[in-house]
Amino acid sequence: MIITVTPNPSVDRTMFIDALPRGAVVRSGRGRSEPSGKGVNVALALRAHGHEVIAVLPVGGAVGAQIMAMLDVAGLPLITVPIAGDIRSNVSLVEPDGTTTKINEAGPVLDEAEAEALAVAALAKTDGASWLAGCGSVPAGLPENFYAALVTDGRRRGVKVAIDSSGPALRAALPAGPDLVKPNVHELAEVVERPLTTLGDVADAAVALRQRGARSVLASLGADGALLVDDTGVLHGRAVVPRVVSAVGAGDALLAGFLVAGGGGRDALRSALTWAGAAVQHEGTLFSGADSAMAVTVDDVIDRELHLAEPALPPAG
Numbered sequence: 001m002i003i004t005v006t007p008n009p010s011v012d013r014t015m016f017i018d019a020l021p022r023g024a025v026v027r028s029g030r031g032r033s034e035p036s037g038k039g040v041n042v043a044l045a046l047r048a049h050g051h052e053v054i055a056v057l058p059v060g061g062a063v064g065a066q067i068m069a070m071l072d073v074a075g076l077p078l079i080t081v082p083i084a085g086d087i088r089s090n091v092s093l094v095e096p097d098g099t100t101t102k103i104n105e106a107g108p109v110l111d112e113a114e115a116e117a118l119a120v121a122a123l124a125k126t127d128g129a130s131w132l133a134g135c136g137s138v139p140a141g142l143p144e145n146f147y148a149a150l151v152t153d154g155r156r157r158g159v160k161v162a163i164d165s166s167g168p169a170l171r172a173a174l175p176a177g178p179d180l181v182k183p184n185v186h187e188l189a190e191v192v193e194r195p196l197t198t199l200g201d202v203a204d205a206a207v208a209l210r211q212r213g214a215r216s217v218l219a220s221l222g223a224d225g226a227l228l229v230d231d232t233g234v235l236h237g238r239a240v241v242p243r244v245v246s247a248v249g250a251g252d253a254l255l256a257g258f259l260v261a262g263g264g265g266r267d268a269l270r271s272a273l274t275w276a277g278a279a280v281q282h283e284g285t286l287f288s289g290a291d292s293a294m295a296v297t298v299d300d301v302i303d304r305e306l307h308l309a310e311p312a313l314p315p316a317g
Contacts (some may be wrong), residue, residue: 005052058081064087241277
C-alpha cells in the first residue's frame, strides 16, 4: 500500500497547439481535462497498473466537486478533507514537439483547522503502508514545515516517507530526514542555489541534499533521464523514447514507478524510467501499460562532464 498526499490538487486542462507566439490568438484543435496535482498523478499511475494506493487531498468549491467526480470514475480510493476555498484549475499548452508551457494557479487558502485535518488524514491509513508520499506545492495556510512534520510523524509510525516538492517546503523537509526526495533539475538548482549545467553538477547537488538530511535523492532530468544518489553511490539512467507527445506528469510517473519497485536501487530506477518513458508517449497525465520492451540504460559510472539538455539556474536573488 502506498499513500499519497496532495495538499494542492487541481483539475488540469491540457490543450494541444501548433505554436505559442506571444501576444497572438492561439487556437487549440483539441484538449482534455484531468484530475491532477503531483500526488494525485502518482496515485492514478499506481491505480492504473493495479497497485494498492490511497490518495489524500483537500476538496472544496465547484472544482473540488469536479475532481471528486473524476476520481470516482477512475476508481481511485480517496480520503478527502473538506475546505471552504475552491481548489485550483491549471492549464498546460503542449506544442507538437512535446514542449509544454504550464500555467498554475496558486490554489486555496487553508485555515488552521483545515491544515490540521489534512495532516491527520494523511497519517490515518499508514499502518501497514510501505510508503507515504507528500507531493506538490504547499498552499497558503499550510506551514512551510508541513512536509517536515509529515516526515517526522510518518517515520514515527513506521512508514517510509518520500517528498516531491520544491522551494521552502522542500528545504524545510530535509532536516527531518525523508527517506527519499524527488526534485527535478530546476527544483534542485533552486535548493542548492547554484547553476546545474552538467551531470556532475547534479550529482554534487544531490549529495548536498543528502548532507542536509535526505536519505536518498531521485533527480528527474527530463531528456537526460534521472539520477539516483543514495548510500550505495550514484546511478544515472535513461529511457529511449521514440516520440515525446507530452511531458505533463512524467516526473510523477517516475516517482510512482520508483516507489512500486521498492524505492531504492538499480531495479527501482529502471522501473521509474520505464514508467516515465511510457508517460511521455501519452497525452495528459493518465496512462497505463508501461512498455516493458523500452530501451532503458542504468550506469553507475557517470559522465560528470555531460552537459544537460536543459541547464538549470537558481532563481535570481
